[in-house]
Amino acid sequence: MSDSEKFVPKPEEIVSTPGADMLVSHTTLTTTTIPPTTQAEIELSGVVQVSERTQARRENWRLILRRPAFIIGVFIVLVWTVCAIFGDRITPHSPLDYRSIPHLSPRASFPFGTDEQGRDVLSRVMAGSRDVIKVAPMGALLGVFLGVIVGMVMGYFGGWLDNVLSRIVEAFLALPVLLVALLAVTTLGSSSGVVIGVVAALFTPVVARTVRAAVLAERDLDYVTSAKLRGESSAFVMFKEILPNVSGPIIVELTVRIGYAVFTVATLSFLGAGPQPPSPDWGAQVSEAFRVISAGIWWTTFFPAAAIASLVIAVNLIADSVQSVLEAS
Amino acid sequence: MSIASASAPSTTAALALEDLEVVYTVRGVDRVVLRGVSFSIAPGEAYGLVGESGCGKSTTAYAALRYLPRNGKIVSGRVLVAGDDVTSMTTSQLQRFRATEASMVYQDPAQAMNPSVKIGRQLVESFTLLGQSKSDAQTSALEALRRVRIADPVRVMDRYPFQLSGGMQQRVVIAMALACDPKLLVLDEPTTGLDATVEAEVLDLVRVLRKECNAAVLLIAHNLGIIRSLCDRVGVMYAGRIVEEGPSHQVFVDPQHPYTVGLLRSLPRHGVRKTERALATIPGILPLIGSDLPTCVFVDRCPLADDTCRNEVPPVVPVGTDGLHFTRCHHPDRIPELIEALPDIPIGILAPSDANPEVLELTHLSKTFRQRSVNVPALVDVDLQLAEGETLGIVGESGSGKSTLAKTILGIESADDGGTVSLDGNAVAPNTSSRSTDDKRAMQMVFQNPDSALNRSWSVRRILMRSVEKLTGIKGDEANKRVEALAAHLRLTPRHLDLKPRQLSGGLKQRVAIARAFAGDPRIVVCDEPTSALDVSVQAAILNLLADLQAEEKTSYVFITHDMGVVRYLADRIAVMYLGRIQEVGPTDDVFNGPNHPYTEALLSAIPSVDGEPTSRIRLEGEIPSPANPPTGCVFHPRCPRVIAGVCEVTEPPLLEVAPGHAMRCHIPIEKLRRLQAKTE
Amino acid sequence: MGRYLLRRLASAVVTLWLLATIVFLIVNVIPGDVGRRVLGPFALKEDVARFNHQIGTDRPLINQYFTSIRRLFTLDFGDSYQTQAAVSKIIFPALFRSGKLALLAFVITIPISIAAGIFAARRQDKVADRVVVNTGLATSSIPEFVTAAVLMSIFCVHWKLGHVFANPPAGTSVFGQLPYLITPALAMVIAYFGYIARMSRAGVIQGLQSDYARTASMKGLSGGQVMRRHILRNALAPTITVISVQVGYLFGGIIGVEKVFNYAGLGSTMLSAVVSKDVPVLQGAVLLVGIVYMVSTLLADVLIAFLNPRVRLERSR
Secondary structure, eight states: OTGGGGSSOOGGGSTTOTGGGGOOTHHHHOOOOOOHHHHHHHHHTOOOOHHHHHHHHHHHHHHHHHOHHHHHHHHHHHHHHHHHHHGGGTSSSOTTTOOOSTTOOSOSSSTTOBOTTOOBHHHHHHHTHHHHHHHHHHHHHHHHHHHHHHHHHHHHHOHHHHHHHHHHHHHHHTSOHHHHHHHHHHHHOOOHHHHHHHHHHHHHHHHHHHHHHHHHHHHTSHHHHHHHHTTOOHHHIIIIIIGGGGHHHHHHHHHHHHHHHHHHHHHHHHTTOSSOTTSOOHHHHHHHHGGGGGGTOOHHHHHHHHHHHHHHHHHHHHHHHHHHHHHHO | OOSSGGGOOTTTOSEEEEEEEEEEEETTEEEEEEEEEEEEEOTTOEEEEEOOTTSSHHHHHHHHTTOOOTTEEEEEEEEEETTEEGGGOOHHHHHHHHHHTEEEEOSOHHHHSOTTSOHHHHHHHHHHTTTOOHHHHHHHHHHHHHHTTOSOHHHHHTSOGGGSOHHHHHHHHHHHHHTTOOSEEEEESTTTTSOHHHHHHHHHHHHHHHHHHOOEEEEEOSOHHHHHHHOSEEEEEETTEEEEEEEHHHHHHSOOSHHHHHHHHHSOOTTOOTTTOOOOOOOSOOOOTTOOOOSOTTGGGOTTOOHHHHHSOOOEEEESSSSOEEEEOSOGGGHHHHHHTOOOOOOOOOOOOTTSOEEEEEEEEEEEEEETTEEEEEEEEEEEEEETTOEEEEEOOTTSSHHHHHHHHHTSSOOOTTOEEEETTEEOOSSGGGSOHHHHHHEEEEOSOHHHHSOTTSOHHHHHHHHHHHHHOOOHHHHHHHHHHHHHHTTOOHHHHTSOGGGSOHHHHHHHHHHHHTTTOOSEEEEESTTTTSOHHHHHHHHHHHHHHHHHHOOEEEEEESOHHHHHHHOSEEEEEETTEEEEEEEHHHHHHSOOOHHHHHHHHHOOOTTOOOOOSOOOOSOOOOTTSOOSSSTTGGGOTTOOTTTTTTSOOOOEEEETTEEEOOSSOHHHHHHHHHHHO | OHHHHHHHHHHHHHHHHHHHHHHHHHHHHSOSOHHHHHHOTTSOHHHHHHHHHHHTTTSOHHHHHHHHHHHHHHTOOOBOTTTOSBHHHHHHHHHHHHHHHHHHHHHHHHHHHHHHHHHHHHTTTSHHHHHHHHHHHHHHHSOHHHHHHHHIIIIIIISOOSOSSOOOOTTOOHHHHHHHHHHHHHHHHHHHHHHHHHHHHHHHHHHHTSHHHHHHHHHTOOHHHIIIIIIHHHHTHHHHHHHHHHHHHHHHHHHHHHHHTTOOSHHHHHHHHHHTTOHHHHHHHHHHHHHHHHHHHHHHHHHHHHHOHIIIIITTO
16 A cells, blocks of 8 residues: 555564564554563453453543543644634635735734635645645545455455455555545546545455454354354344454544545645645645745745644544553453 | 571572562552562472462563563662672673573473574574584483484474474474583473473473473473472462472471461362362452552451551461471461361252253254364364253363354354254254344353453443343343343452453453353353463352352253363262363262273373372373374374274274273273272372 | 565465555456547557457456466566557566655654654654654645645755756766756655654654663663663664555655656656556556555564564564
């Protein structure tokens, strides 16, 4: 999954690394440091008082809410969501029609300056969140949905089916995602539907890989054997028995994928395969403006670029917090 | 030399712990793991620490060498090794100390060595650290391998750890530990995870080496038999405290703390059988690590507890006159009451008579796996019968095919063509999915690890409900009533029904798993090591429960285990498996009294007994061969100490009946075996 | 080892074939008439037909499929729709230029990020560790083109340290090219630093907590000795894989960087091929990136097998 793959180490996504299997990402992010011996002692102490455990789970949520990273992430995402929902109803000026003097540097009346057509950059940045806020989560959601189904089938049935699908997934991983997305979007059109579909299609194999790994770990557990012994169907075992137990990795995957989706959608529109000018979309704005940086006009590029960065970082802060808390519990 | 630290002559001791307190910080909260542990070990002495999981015995071992995890810290107390205070050493002093004074051997030798460096280099490193030159170290390394009885040290030096078997790996780790001729050798569960016959070998080796090098030994083990067979003195730990200490023969024969008494009594010992009496259990549950235990740590589970115990910290009381045996109890004088209270209550179970109809019959059952285009026979031509209400114990080491047997009976694996599983005389389909609901209902399973066996995101009620509905066809309210009845039967309270498995203790989880197996009134329940993941005191309760259920429901058990004590208690008949073949099968008493197949003989002599009975009859050499490439003739012949040259490696002996119901697969005539085995006993 | 390599190679070939098939499907799933799309709505019908015949899009799909597979293994990707030049003549020089940029980026990234990972692991959960982890998380989540644009405004415009256009004039010496390439390379360094650093940190932490590290410390080795002699060798395998995977991923991110710095690499070539709907160029470039990815992961696996005897010996059995 080209460029977007690099936020969080996800070793299970990596092709054919024997060593990587043992290196689950908990190690990266979890801060609990009970050594194996003590862990085992605690685990095996046999008795887990009810109240104590429930408290621990409640504490998890308190822990996540106490994480500044999570709070900041949620706050930023909320701000951009509000901007996306209300758009030009809350911007100081119209993002499309308002005209002032071109290329005004940031000042009290225009905190982010104006662009080459004299439009207010602040208003455009606020309104420009709409596309990415709508498209990225939808694409990620759809991709995770499909990936869960494919990954579940791969992991649960194994055998030749898994072999064939794994090969295809591996081939997909060798595809430069952004390029394929670019190719698809330029030929099929850059409507939101197409971008969502393309993002979903490209994320499906990656999600499938993660889910497959999680399912493999579950498949050999005895509760699955027990289900078979009482004659449950494969679908029941997959979606009623196993699915709830792999929901943790799936939720983490979803948050991480949303981050990647924002990244991909923004880059696509920067490369010209997204909303076209005069749309205030961030990527499109940067694409329009970056060539005048050399003339010292930095604000037309900087503010939409910073907006992209803030949203991607915010989503990743959330993803990281969710991951730490889910994996520690 | 005791928990009474005042009397400890700490200057001369090889290891002296003085009132050691250790906490782990978990989620910002300090949890006390050791609550003032004191003991000392004289040079050349072997000291054992026993206790159930979570009691802090491993932490004690690591604290002794100051290798606590990052979140653990010594809050107070001292650790003296040969008079030097380990707790106050600088980093370089500590390195020096570890290089020259103390060593450690751990559980899981496979992980203990660097996977990507050859044995030779790792071993040589131990010697170069002592200042030896490369070539000297090379010689020393070879010598060290010979010392741990490795036959071909040159070849072993050139191998990577994963290319050695578990037993060999542990020998190498021991060789490394002994490199510096340590004054103190710490062994942390050194044989846990090894097969019984291999374990026996490693323990023999430790016994011999201890005499050779005169190091003081601190041995951590949950297996009381190992401690008994290896240690001069023993400390019994509970919830971060040593509650009793003394010479091991005294402590195990004449325990003086209610916990030790309970622990020893919950073991199936002295050949006791389910038909004779129920096993004793310790009421209550192990305390959570770091929970607040202000006075006597055992007070909540102690049958002798009174207000004094709840309000005052118990004193350390000497027992006897030799000044070696101590107990930490307010009422050591009342211990005999406990011993007398032994539950002689028979469970009411009767040995199944011959009149009982046969429910299960296996004929020519084989299972061959295909791995990388090689046929691996995991089960070879097994014939077995099981009567109603009977327990058939299956014993054997890893790779013996006992789990495959269970899976093949249940249809989780399909038997090879030609073999049949018959239920009440009718052959059933080879795999579960093509069996009828009635057939599925008739055969259920209890698994080794309840954590894996119960769906952790389901409530207990849902787990049981689903099995009831699926197996009996009963739905709705009626099913719910049945679930509640089932739970009550298994001594689960209604409160338990709405909890998730993770909120239950190991013993309760296993009860739920058993309840699930009984949801459809099965004829046969296959139990695959159902107690091996549990602590001793919990194990007793589960074994009692299984026996009770059998008495009431006339259920038949196929009971797989590696624990000879457990199988002796519960099984009516025993089948011994080796490399997928039944080597011996017979009534429990016959199998335990002999004469035996030489492999059974070895298995029986491999058990380190807590009663100190003579155990050393025969020892096996070498490792269990791979099932993919079984030896010719009798598959046991390469390891058999009674092998008949020219016969055993040529033809495989048939499974012949030597006495009514007692059959074995051996070329040696039964009378000769009787003589041989009587002589060595 | 030999058999392991052979098997690994065979699986790479299969993956490559699947990759070519996927690309073929994507290209042919696009509805419409290629000739019409390339030549535009005003071209004569006959011209469109002639064009279609010339490039072979009027042949049965299955034939086209075999042609494209053959091309993959002969590295002959046909002719560009746009310029009629051989695709290989266009994409190989572009790959070479992108390769220069990528190489520079990796030469800087790998040592810095591995060192940072080890540094952080040894101070796990302390402030220094948090700084490395969170910096890595933040910087690696920003799209490369954003970083590139910001770096350009600071480095090249404000401080005048680098060139706004990254294409060095023909004939510039290797060192003379550095000032041109350094800023875009830095944008990539920032993007990849976090991922590799986090991975090596994770590996080292795992090594530090391992039983074999405990054995080594119990032997009396110092912390540094344990790290050098025992941990690193085992801990870096996942990092090597990550790096090799990055090599493949890099060609996605490089498009943005090349666009910002107007650099004539593979990214720019692909971008212009997209704009002009030059399918053979695009197809060739995507396959080429796939090949680069396969080769780099293959090399990584060989390296890991070399470091880890278990892979080397067990897999060949």
